[in-house]
Amino acid sequence: MKAVAYQQAGPISAPESLIDVELPRPQAGGRDLLVEVRAVSVNPVDTKVRASANPEGTPYKVIGYDAVGVVVEAGPAARLFKPGDAVWYAGSIARPGTNSQFHLVDERIVGRKPTSVDDATAAALPLTGITAWELLFDRFGVPEGAPVADPSRAKGTLLVTGAAGGVGSILVQLARRLTGLAVVGTASRPETQAWVKQLGAHAVIDHSQPLGPQVAALGLPPVTHVASLTQTEQHYAALVELLAPQGKLGLIDDPKEPVDIRLLKRKALSLHWEMMFARPVFDTPDVEQQHVLLDRLADLVDAGTIRSTVQRNLGTINAANLKQAHALIESHRVQGKLVLAGW
Numbered sequence: 136m137k138a139v140a141y142q143q144a145g146p147i148s149a150p151e152s153l154i155d156v157e158l159p160r161p162q163a164g165g166r167d168l169l170v171e172v173r174a175v176s177v178n179p180v181d182t183k184v185r186a187s188a189n190p191e192g193t194p195y196k197v198i199g200y201d202a203v204g205v206v207v208e209a210g211p212a213a214r215l216f217k218p219g220d221a222v223w224y225a226g227s228i229a230r231p232g233t234n235s236q237f238h239l240v241d242e243r244i245v246g247r248k249p250t251s252v253d254d255a256t257a258a259a260l261p262l263t264g265i266t267a268w269e270l271l272f273d274r275f276g277v278p279e280g281a282p283v284a285d286p287s288r289a290k291g292t293l294l295v296t297g298a299a300g301g302v303g304s305i306l307v308q309l310a311r312r313l314t315g316l317a318v319v320g321t322a323s324r325p326e327t328q329a330w331v332k333q334l335g336a337h338a339v340i341d342h343s344q345p346l347g348p349q350v351a352a353l354g355l356p357p358v359t360h361v362a363s364l365t366q367t368e369q370h371y372a373a374l375v376e377l378l379a380p381q382g383k384l385g386l387i388d389d390p391k392e393p394v395d396i397r398l399l400k401r402k403a404l405s406l407h408w409e410m411m412f413a414r415p416v417f418d419t420p421d422v423e424q425q426h427v428l429l430d431r432l433a434d435l436v437d438a439g440t441i442r443s444t445v446q447r448n449l450g451t452i453n454a455a456n457l458k459q460a461h462a463l464i465e466s467h468r469v470q471g472k473l474v475l476a477g478w
């Protein structure tokens with residue numbers, strides 16, 4: 136089967152940072168599905184692994200986590216899916232990735248692909264959708280509830296930094312459509328600001344300017360939740376300052392310097408880490424919740440409640456196009472998601 140892989144971790148500019156290879160097609164056992172991969176998206180984690188993790192015990196390392204495809208084999212213990220089913224998922228960082236024509240995945244972290252969108256459009260959502268869902272509902276514990284038309288009457292405000300990126304673009308939609316919170320996103324350019332507004336944010340502020348005065352000027356309810364999605368080390372002090380007492384601060388990125396949790400004490404703020412690979416990597420008793428939430432997300436897409444966050448389709452899945460995607464992501468200016476489809 137075709138795959139895109141590397142032998143030596145390093146910068147994307149290295150000639151062999153990603154290469155086209157032929158690998159043996161795997162076989163499904165246990166609760167695994169063998170999926171024929173039709174489309175993928177690229178996430179910042181792909182670039183971080185490629186830059187830092189060498190292959191272990193195999194000549195090539197295949198990365199890529201988001202996938203949309205069709206089940207071609209189901210392991211003997213599989214009971215959620217059968218050959219022919221169209222599926223979407225974000226896989227596990229502990230296993231070979233989805234940048235391969237055929238891919239093994241545990242069915243407990245797989246959902247049905249939405250029927251109303253094509254493979255490339257769907258591929259934008261699984262990894263960021265799981266992250267945003269788990270942060271909002273499982274880590275913050277925000278209750279689902281009717282959206283508020285008038286944000287000044289909301290019970291609290293969610294501030295999302297980096298709201299135009301992959302995770303922000305789905306988090307803003309989930310918070311706006313499925314909760315009663317007022318939703319404020321940050322974006323620094325006219326096009327990303329317009330995108331965050333289109334996705335449903337009640338207000339957009341600029342993360343290249345001081346955040347506190349901009350939030351205060353909105354006249355919204357107190358900031359009860361902050362999702363610090365990127366460049367946390369740059370915004371941390373301001374986010375702690377603008378959070379209401381007993382508020383919740385959520386992190387998903389890799390701060391370049393340690394953040395000082397002592398700053399959270401005075402207002403009794405709580406810190407919530409989201410790590411979307413934690414359930415599959417540690418095989419937690421509730422790992423199948425990712426199957427449940429991906430099915431729920433597919434329903435929301437098919438109902439027109441949530442839209443895909445795809446921005447660009449970079450073409451077929453090969454080393455040259457994946458290199459372009461990695462370089463764009465490393466620029467930290469991607470709006471929505473980059474996808475690739477076909478081989």
Ligand SMILES: NC(=O)c1ccc[n+]([C@@H]2O[C@H](COP(=O)([O-])OP(=O)(O)OC[C@H]3O[C@@H](n4cnc5c(N)ncnc54)[C@H](OP(=O)(O)O)[C@@H]3O)[C@@H](O)[C@H]2O)c1
Pocket residue numbers: 178179180262263266296297298299300301302303321322323324327328342364365366369386387388389409410411412464467468469470471
């Ligand atoms: N823990 C987990 O489970 C998990 C899951 C997914 C992602 N992540 C991590 O979360 C981070 C974000 O992921 P992502 O996919 O959303 O990233 P992304 O799509 O690459 O984010 C790009 C966005 O970041 C914004 N941005 C750039 N500089 C910024 C700054 N200084 N302050 C605030 N925003 C800034 C840009 O907005 P403008 O162009 O408007 O400036 C751009 O739209 C990454 O580090 C990723 O690895 C973690």
